[in-house]
Amino acid sequence: MLCHVFPARTNAYGFKEPQKPRQFPFGKHVCLSDVVQQLAWHKYDFMFFGAVLIVAFFSALTCLTRATISSKYGHPVTVSVSSVFVALATYAAIRFFAGTRRRAKALEHLPGPTPKYWLPGFMGLIVSRQPHRYATKLAEKFGPIFKFRVLWYHAVCITDPVLATHVLRSKHVDKLRFKYSFLDPFLGGTNLLTGHTDEHWKAVRKAVAPSFSAGNMKLALAHIVERTLALADYLEEGGSVKSFNVDNLLLRESMDVIGRFGFQKDMNALKSLRTPHAEENMDAVSLLNATQEIVDRFKIVWRWWRVWREDVRAGWVTIGRFKNIVRGLLSHIKATQPQRGSFADLLLRAKDPKTGRRLSDRKMFPEIAALFFAGVDTTGHTGTFCLFAISQHPEVEEKVVAELAEHGLLATKDNPNPRTLAYPDLGKLTYLQAVIKETLRMYPPVGIGQVRVSASHDITLADRLHLPAGTCIWVPHHAIQNVSFNWADHDKFKPERWLTPGTEYAVTEKLPLPKEWYKNWDLDKASSAPSTGTNIDSDEQEENDSRRPKRYFPFAEGPRSCVGQSLAKVSLVATMATLLSRFSFKLADEMGGPEGVLKRERYTLVIGLKGGMYMHAVPRVPTAGTDGQESSTTTSDEDC
Numbered sequence: 001m002l003c004h005v006f007p008a009r010t011n012a013y014g015f016k017e018p019q020k021p022r023q024f025p026f027g028k029h030v031c032l033s034d035v036v037q038q039l040a041w042h043k044y045d046f047m048f049f050g051a052v053l054i055v056a057f058f059s060a061l062t063c064l065t066r067a068t069i070s071s072k073y074g075h076p077v078t079v080s081v082s083s084v085f086v087a088l089a090t091y092a093a094i095r096f097f098a099g100t101r102r103r104a105k106a107l108e109h110l111p112g113p114t115p116k117y118w119l120p121g122f123m124g125l126i127v128s129r130q131p132h133r134y135a136t137k138l139a140e141k142f143g144p145i146f147k148f149r150v151l152w153y154h155a156v157c158i159t160d161p162v163l164a165t166h167v168l169r170s171k172h173v174d175k176l177r178f179k180y181s182f183l184d185p186f187l188g189g190t191n192l193l194t195g196h197t198d199e200h201w202k203a204v205r206k207a208v209a210p211s212f213s214a215g216n217m218k219l220a221l222a223h224i225v226e227r228t229l230a231l232a233d234y235l236e237e238g239g240s241v242k243s244f245n246v247d248n249l250l251l252r253e254s255m256d257v258i259g260r261f262g263f264q265k266d267m268n269a270l271k272s273l274r275t276p277h278a279e280e281n282m283d284a285v286s287l288l289n290a291t292q293e294i295v296d297r298f299k300i301v302w303r304w305w306r307v308w309r310e311d312v313r314a315g316w317v318t319i320g321r322f323k324n325i326v327r328g329l330l331s332h333i334k335a336t337q338p339q340r341g342s343f344a345d346l347l348l349r350a351k352d353p354k355t356g357r358r359l360s361d362r363k364m365f366p367e368i369a370a371l372f373f374a375g376v377d378t379t380g381h382t383g384t385f386c387l388f389a390i391s392q393h394p395e396v397e398e399k400v401v402a403e404l405a406e407h408g409l410l411a412t413k414d415n416p417n418p419r420t421l422a423y424p425d426l427g428k429l430t431y432l433q434a435v436i437k438e439t440l441r442m443y444p445p446v447g448i449g450q451v452r453v454s455a456s457h458d459i460t461l462a463d464r465l466h467l468p469a470g471t472c473i474w475v476p477h478h479a480i481q482n483v484s485f486n487w488a489d490h491d492k493f494k495p496e497r498w499l500t501p502g503t504e505y506a507v508t509e510k511l512p513l514p515k516e517w518y519k520n521w522d523l524d525k526a527s528s529a530p531s532t533g534t535n536i537d538s539d540e541q542e543e544n545d546s547r548r549p550k551r552y553f554p555f556a557e558g559p560r561s562c563v564g565q566s567l568a569k570v571s572l573v574a575t576m577a578t579l580l581s582r583f584s585f586k587l588a589d590e591m592g593g594p595e596g597v598l599k600r601e602r603y604t605l606v607i608g609l610k611g612g613m614y615m616h617a618v619p620r621v622p623t624a625g626t627d628g629q630e631s632s633t634t635t636s637d638e639d640c
């Protein structure tokens, strides 16, 4: 039933596909197999199967009871099947309650919030609009280690940098699958992002990781700069009077970059802005809205079945279109010869460890979907928050502008068309890099961070925190990077802090737990290694510093860290440098100032903004058309 059927059609990209799709009342973009797959992997699967199990248990119990008193049910097969089922279910229930009790007892001594209602526990944290900020508040209140419970999941939240680093780098704990499994039906199956750290994950990661090498980043830069210049032209044509949803524009740019870099395919996300009603634009919009739709389905149960509602039907279409795009890309890379060493090429050549043969279409599909899912929103929203932060700090903008001017990259009256950014420039723009790092500190896209669990073994952290198997260990990125006990001026946007080498590492003298907790860590020795600090090519150095505990995890840490981080870093520096060399960005009035922006902040699997971020792009060198335009009478870009 879960088997994925690839439908045949020529989609908006003109890709030919093998068979005809089975259509459904939702229109041509949703096929029946997707609906079945999503329903079968329902987000409440654990509740659903739990409920089925409870009903089955009581039915079996009833049969058993009746069998003992009535000959109608007294058939020996009924009796034995019912007895075995009841015995097994009772055993499982006892194990389950004993495990839950053990975990509760082990965490008894830790501080933590008391839930209002016993059954859901601290569910409010998960369903809140800004769980990343909520977690940060709780960490400020309860300290670097606190506990909480959601339903029967007992969790310990760690914001101490040493323990957090230890957890993320540990090979003894793995991702909590439940946190990710609800994504699988939308992405077409388990993939690099959502899967366990097993043989399959290792094989795929090893195969595709070289596509993000430094050599390939040079190729990626050409795409990034070209796309950003196209974006800059679009902004310039609109003029500074118009307010643009820069979030939407940057997401489109990321989509285009990933399409070209990974699959040598034009996604036309920026180009289609000029043809808002074309299929291509609808596809781009669907790809951008897919994350929101997935979150909505996670939070609002009825989004799954209230198909008489227009918004719910539109949601199905969004997901359907998203999958069609991925199908199109899969057909494209199979039909063409992808560029050697690119993500597509390496994915096609990856071997399935189970069969020793190339990955099947069913295995490649989710990897392609995951690349867009993991790469577009994260990079796009970071760019948006970076432009916002700069717009709120004129002194920061001044320094960025001075740096761009120093390297001949700034548009001025004397030099209205500065030279195009080249790869060696990236390493020289140290202040801009610091601005991006500070943005990633204050607005880490994966702000909620990581949840790890040891499914089979008890583990002990720092020789004192005993965690029975099954206890969730939560390492929240936003909280670690924003609590007052980890950072001086924690709530200030201060790029300057990144000009000091080694800022990402924990400050040994100011660790938040009592000294005895750290006695097994050779912190001083670990921190004596020199660091290149802000250099973009500091990966090698970071490897040398691999033992140093960190307090900065925007790309996670350890084996499950972001595989695409080199692309993200190059993309952010190049995009920001190119845009800022031509424009100064001002927050549009309709955003309601920084308070309004904060109110719009939402966690939709990444930190984003409800309704986007509207800004004016004021050219540094006024062109004939924009000269003398007043920014008080504004129009906004409804199309994006």
Ligand code: HEM
Pocket (backbone or CB within 6 Å): 192, 193, 194, 205, 258, 370, 371, 372, 374, 375, 376, 378, 379, 382, 444, 445, 446, 449, 450, 553, 554, 555, 556, 559, 560, 561, 562, 563, 564, 565, 567, 568
């Ligand atoms: C600012 C940009 C980005 C940030 C902050 C970021 C952050 C992260 C984080 C924190 C994780 C771990 C997620 C988790 O385990 O829950 C992750 C994983 C991942 N990221 Fe990124 N990411 C960014 C950009 C990208 C890009 C551009 C790509 C690819 C085009 C990408 C692809 C992936 C993939 C495939 C994984 C799963 C890796 C694995 O588990 O092996 N990311 N990213």
